[in-house]
Amino acid sequence: MKFTRHANAQWKGSGKEGKGILTTASKVLNNTAYSFHTRFEDGKKGTNPEELVGAAHAGCFAMQLSFLLGEENFTPKSLDVSATVTFQDGSITNITLNLEGNIPEIDAEKFQQIAHKAKEICPISKLLNTEIELKVTLTN
Template structure:
């Protein structure tokens, strides 16, 4: 399986502008610029897209792991915070709020760790990855 996205840019790094389009068209010529990346400008940026990808991938991986244990989560809500420092992504921090019946915190932790280590985006990222979690039944 292959997925693709396209970036289009005109102008210099600081004064230029561009847009991003994904194969599915969920992003369709969505604006990005220096301002949307390093300031509070309108548009998206690569780090925001990495955060969305990591949160989505980790959450889906955890759902599959729970399914293998015959557990059905009522909800898994993950926020991802990507840190960009000195021109490098230095960390990806996942914040999970889960509502899963039939499991306690001690049993849940290794399943979360499995998802953290083995979701495809975690495997892709060459950075520090951390998870904090809240489990309710």
């Protein structure tokens, strides 16, 4: 399977005083504001690249894990994934995926195994050149 997706960023002004907007072809983001303030300060009233990377990674990982669980005949009731993206000295240095899953009839060891495989083969994980940590909790 091959497909492409499109997004657009528009920036006006200097790095610190300027402002930008982000728009995706799907219009889920539609002239969504971002700025120095939303990226490096309080993050309110707009988004930032690290937040978007975190959302993309959490979403991709959860979907990949669901596919892998299905291959093993498990159907999750829920997979809750949060991504914490750490930015330090001009680089994303770490992403921690916190996974809480409710999957009937799976044991913790099998869940760990499948979750770690999902982390390794998730397309967003493979894209990123940073340390990716995974913390797994099974709640049945």
